[in-house]
Amino acid sequence: MTSLVTDTRTVFSRELRPTLRSPFTMIIAMVQPLVFLGLFAPLLPGDRSAALQWFVPGIIVMSCLFSASMTGSNLLFEIQTGSHERMLVTPLRRPALLIGRALKEIVPMVAQAALIVLVCLPFGYRFHLGGALLGLVVMAGFSIGVGALSYTLALASKNQEWLFWTVQQTVLFPILLLAGVLLPLDGGPGWLRTLAAWNPLRYVVDAERALFDGDIWQATTVTGLVAAAGVAAFGLFVGVRAMRTST
Amino acid sequence: MIETQRLTKHFKDVRAVDGIDLTVARGELVALLGPNGAGKSTTLRMLTTLIPPTSGTASVAGFDVVRQQREVRQRIGYIGQGNGAGHSQRGRDELLSQGRAYGMGLRQARTRAAELIDSLGLGDVADRTVSTLSGGQRRRLDIAMGLIHAPELLFLDEPSTGLDPQNRANLQEHILRLRAEHDTTIVLTTHYLDEADSMAERVIVVDHGRVIADDSPARLKAEHVGDTIRLGFDTEHAAAGAATVLSGRGGSAYGKELTIRTESGPRQVPGMLEDLRSAGLPVASVEVTRPTLDDVFLTLTGRSLREGGSKTDGTPVPELVEV
Known part of the structure; x- marks a missing residue:
């Protein structure tokens, strides 16, 4: 018998297989955040290892957001060719279609996170393994939500690919900047901090910073988990609805 | 096997399907025939749970297409107009995923995939990336995927569009063999007159979202023309x-x-x-x-099926695909 877990595994392994068969694409994707880190980190003021301590979890969250928001881009093509339709006719549970695809985007993300951390170790970066692992769980939850929303966006823009990319790019950067990934929000004006307070990614980023440092028993961990779970639940709700009503 | 009552689908102001009552018994081979935009595919998409009806009901393989979607999906096979196999995937991998999606064990899925690869002559290409396959090969792979769980009821939406005459003949042969060997109930849509004529024992002529005739090709022709x-x-x-x-x-x-x-x-x-x-x-x-089904359509609607679109007649289409 199938369950949500086995269905998710079916979708996940189907999605991952082409990547595993040609790992070159994954390697290219992994270099990207390193370039970002190499060019941006030197601009950070103050002590270098303290700056890395603050900056590295943010970069990991950023690449995670980028990957998850791309979930729908593979789907766009599969909607056009007909393979998405074929998946919809199978008894696969609808949430499994969303979760499996989003999780596939997270696997390269885990490898990316490991690579970023490894590269930063010689420059004085230190992290807590348990905290980092819990941090990955929080990010996985967040990514499932973002992935499901990206999937929904692809369904909505199935005959007009430009719509997907326009919305994805337009939404991505404000969310990123309002989460304090690249620069701290503390010094910003009140209106900006108010906007940031409504941004779930902001709580995820705060949680990641604390978790990677090993501050596990903090309120930030709870708010981060709640924000990630909330985004996941919202994304799955919207995504499953979109699948049911999409023509 | 299929039972619909006043099945209707509206897209905004367009009545794509306008109250179709349909009964298909186990083991029948039925062709839905009609011009582009007649509502054939929309009907099929409702019967396969892909889109919900605006009103009316449909029971497929004994289950309601709105309230019991999983039960319906478990029992039917569907071969759509596009390519079911992902272009970046390998054929065999897709067959395995498809088997897993229907709840087959890995070993069972492997055996079944090997069987289908063999019977559809895909041995040389099953382990290649789908995007490198020819149109005819992809179509055979689609059929293999639709059959992975040996469904009791198979839907095919325009199965032979874009195939050259030889591949069309091959495909028709596969479908007929499937039916002879497994007594599968088959519902297909087509706008190829000769296909409906030569394959189906029962042709349902659809126009403007309604059924305008429903009988064997021979009786349709005798009665109407x-x-x-x-x-x-x-x-x-x-x-x-x-x-x-x-x-x-x-x-x-x-x-x-x-x-x-x-x-x-x-x-x-x-x-x-x-x-x-x-x-x-x-x-x-x-x-x-002797009359063709087109003559039947002409008598019933005053229009010819051949006029409507560019590829509505039985002659080979310009866009040929090699095996």
């Missing part, structure tokens, strides 16, 4: 005389030709020739034309 017998004579006078002799059969003379519309034309010609010889009116030429 009949055969046309054309008798040629040497003179107009002879033709007019023949019309009088055969007046009981309802012919009409025009010039040197007498045209008679009737059922079972070939059986009637010998008798006619005899009557005319006795009357001293020698016949110069005889032509019996």
